[in-house]
Amino acid sequence: xxxxxxPVGLVIAAAAADGAGAHGFAxxxxxxxxxxxxxxxxxxxxxxxDGANEHLHALLWTVVLALVVVGxxxxxxxxxxxxxxxxxxxxxxxxxxxxxxxxxxxAAAELRGR
Numbered sequence: 513x514x515x516x517x518x519p520v521g522l523v524i525a526a527a528a529a530d531g532a533g534a535h536g537f538a539x540x541x542x543x544x545x546x547x548x549x550x551x552x553x554x555x556x557x558x559x560x561x562d563g564a565n566e567h568l569h570a571l572l573w574t575v576v577l578a579l580v581v582v583g584x585x586x587x588x589x590x591x592x593x594x595x596x597x598x599x600x601x602x603x604x605x606x607x608x609x610x611x612x613x614x615x616x617x618x619a620a621a622e623l624r625g626r
Contacts, residue, residue, distance in 0.1 A: 526545070527604055527608060538604075564602075
C-alpha cells in the first residue's frame with residue numbers, strides 16, 4: 513500500500529509545484545514518479561497474476577505510468593524556459609483523475625466487503 517502512495521504523492525507535489533510556478537520542481541517530481549509508478553504497476557500486475565481481482569487497478573497504474581512518462585518527457589525541453597507545455601499539464605491532470613477513480617473503486621470495494 514505504501515508503494516502506491518509514493519507516486520500519488522509525487523504527482524500531487526508536481527501539481528502543487530506547477531500551481532506555485534515552480535515548474536522545475538514539478539519536472540523533477542514527475543521524473544521521480546516514473547520508477548515509483550512502474551513499481552506500483554508491477555505490484556498490481558503481480559497481484560493479478562496471484563489471482564486477486566485487481567485487473568482495473570493494474571490497468572489504471574499502467575495508464576498512470578504512461579502518463580507520467582509522457583508528462584516528464586514533454587516537460588524536459590521546457591524546464592529551462594519555465595513554461596509548461598499543454599500536453600504535460602493534461603497528462604498531470606489525467607493522472608490526478610485516475611487517482612480519484614482508483615480511490616472511488618477502492619472505497620466501493622471496502623463498502624461491499626463490510
